[in-house]
Every structure is written in C-alpha cells, then in structure tokens.
Amino acid sequence: MARGFRTIRDGVTAFAMLALIWLIAAKLNDAPDTVHAGQFHAADGDSLTLGAERMRLRGIDAPELNQSCERGGTRWACGWEARETLQRLVAGSDTRCGGGERDQYDRLLVVCRSGGIDLNAEMVARGMAVSYGNYEREEERARVEKAGLWAGTFERPRDVRDHERERSGFEDVRRLIGQVTGWE
Numbered sequence: 001m002a003r004g005f006r007t008i009r010d011g012v013t014a015f016a017m018l019a020l021i022w023l024i025a026a027k028l029n030d031a032p033d034t035v036h037a038g039q040f041h042a043a044d045g046d047s048l049t050l051g052a053e054r055m056r057l058r059g060i061d062a063p064e065l066n067q068s069c070e071r072g073g074t075r076w077a078c079g080w081e082a083r084e085t086l087q088r089l090v091a092g093s094d095t096r097c098g099g100g101e102r103d104q105y106d107r108l109l110v111v112c113r114s115g116g117i118d119l120n121a122e123m124v125a126r127g128m129a130v131s132y133g134n135y136e137r138e139e140e141r142a143r144v145e146k147a148g149l150w151a152g153t154f155e156r157p158r159d160v161r162d163h164e165r166e167r168s169g170f171e172d173v174r175r176l177i178g179q180v181t182g183w184e
Contacts, residue, residue: 034108035098040090045082045129047107048090048097055097056107057120059134061157062086063149064164071152078149082128089119130156 041049045062048055062082063069069078090097092114099110112119123129124138127148131139143150155163 033098033100035096036108036110037096040087040095040097040112042083042087042090044079045086045123048086048110048112050097054105054107055099055110056103056105057086057123057129058099058109058111059132060120060124060129061132062123062129063154063157064160067155067157067160069149069152069154078128078154081148082123085126085128086119086123089114089122095119127151 036050036053036055038050043049043054044065046057046060048057063079065079065083067077067079068075070076089095090112095112095114097110097112099108101109103109120129121135121138124131124135125142125147127142127145127150130149142148
C-alpha cells in the first residue's frame, strides 16, 4: 500500500511541477499592453503614428496609400479613402490604442477603441480593410452589403505590395545593367 501511495504522490508532484512551469512560462510571455491616447495620425488605412511611435492595426490589411480600386466602372483612390476613414475614426478624444507585440518593422501591433467601438473591426465592416485573421464576420458583412472595397473590384493589399516589390527589384536590376552597359 505504501508503494501505491508513493506512486500517486509522485504523479501529483510531477503534475504540480509541470503546472507551475507552464504558469511561469505563460506569465513571461504575457507582456503588458502598451496603451496610447492622444492625437493620432493615420499614415494609411491600417497604420498610425503618435509622436515617434508607429503602430499597425492588428488583424486587418487596408489598401496601400497609392492603391486604386474599381467601382461602377470607375477607378477610385481606395487607399486614400481608407486612410481618411481611419483618420476620422481615431479623431475622437477618447480613442485608445493598445498592444503588446511588434511587427518586423518595429511597429506596435494595436487594437484601437473609441466610444466602445473596436476601430479595427469598424474598418473591416465599412469595407475599408480586409480581415487578416481576426475580423471574418465583419468582412462577410461588408461583402454582403457591398461596402467600400466590396462595391467593385480590388486587388488585395498584400498582392499590391508583392507586385511593388517585384517591380522595384526589376527596376533595380534594370538600373544596374544600364549603369554597367551605359544604356541608361
């Protein structure tokens, strides 16, 4: 009987130790959120600045600033409109943006709220951004309502950035060849 009790006790002890290690690891990875308030400036439809702090709205992807889309057979500056929409949303005096992680460009990944509204979700619901993993319901609603981008055709912002990278890489090579050969 003593041997069976010891096995149970050892199992309980091992479980308790694993639980403690898990709690410590979770606490170490749980960085406190940085919260910002103030006069935000929309750099584009999913990026903000506040002083020297650069922020990226988590979970959404808005058209690039120079991107145009099509609606009713007419091209429109969807990138500029997305930026203007975000600027209006963050203009409220009670706007707060918070996050605890940074992206590869050292921008703070944030969720912004104003008047109890999640502004990231609102950008997607208005059709001024697409969901990037967090706001599928809002995107579906925008599609059904043909809001913003969904009123016509557009290229996903990620694809626009990929094309711009490809073009800039080609231009760099073309320029280098021109310099070497004198064919500029």
